[in-house]
Amino acid sequence: MIQRLVPNNIAYGHVRETVTALLTENPDLADTPVPACPGWTARDLFAHLVEVCDHAMGQLTGTPRIPPFTAKGMDIPQIAQAWAERAEEADRLLADGGGRLGRVGVMDAFTHELDLRYALGLPLPIDTHPAVPRAFDVVISGLSASITTHDLPALLVRTPTETWIAGEGDPAATLSGDRLTIYRALAGRRAPAAIAELDWTGDPHRWIPAFTWGPFAPATAAPES
Structure with missing residues (x-):
């Protein structure tokens, strides 16, 4: 069955909620290596997603974040909170489409969700995932x-x-x-x-x-x- 193309904010929000749940419910997995991203742990991947989200929001609004947001030194709950704080604005911007940046943002987030699932040995729902x-x-x-x-x-x-x-x-x-x-x-x-x-x-x-x-x-x- 061919999946229906859903709005960017719905697809991206699904990734955000899924990745957040995977790591906040299993914080002991934070140091798990992610083979698809050499040198990264699960925490590093989580941090990257939030940093990319913040940077993209700056591009979409025309107001770059200065200084750029960094999740360096944050633990899993703190990274989750940082992403949650950006969720409403990110969803609003993506609900308007977000142009090519919005599409690429969905792709990047989904790709890293798959990376994380591989690293944690979890199922890969590519036939049902809205992204x-x-x-x-x-x-x-x-x-x-x-x-x-x-x-x-x-x-x-x-x-x-x-x-x-x-x-x-x-x-x-x-x-x-x-x-x-x-x-x-x-x-x-x-x-x-x-x-x-x-x-x-x-x-x-x-x-x-x-x-x-x-x-x-x-x-x-x-x-x-």
Whole structure:
């Protein structure tokens, strides 16, 4: 079933509430390493999400935070409180769409929720999560632009429920897989060798350079393992 695209504030709010609950209910997990974000702990990931939220709010309102907010030195309850204090304004700004920044913000938050779930060994609800359609829209757009920049033929990307053409023109190859595997590959959570081992028609190595785009590059190892 194809999920309905929900407003940015609904998708982002779901991530905020979920991540906050995961960590406030299990504060002893704060020092758990997050393999998808080398060098980070669960607390670091939580802090990053709040810092990005605060920075984005400054951009959306045209009033940058000076000095920038930092969660350095805060524990899990304090970080949770800082995010809660920003929730009403963030939701209001995102309810108006937030433009590209709003879409990217949803994608970034959702990607890090998946990172956290992997680190904690928790289920990955990619088939029901309200942020999935928006997050996929951003990563497919990023790959598409990168394919064009690399002067590569278009790539057909297919999951059991959706199909996209990344790039311009007729696709010269197809990448198929389940939604989670495809998403993690597009969001820099798969090493080049792992990307090449997915279900491809055509030579995957031709398109792997395009998996480096925006903030993402293929992982140096398989972070999920």
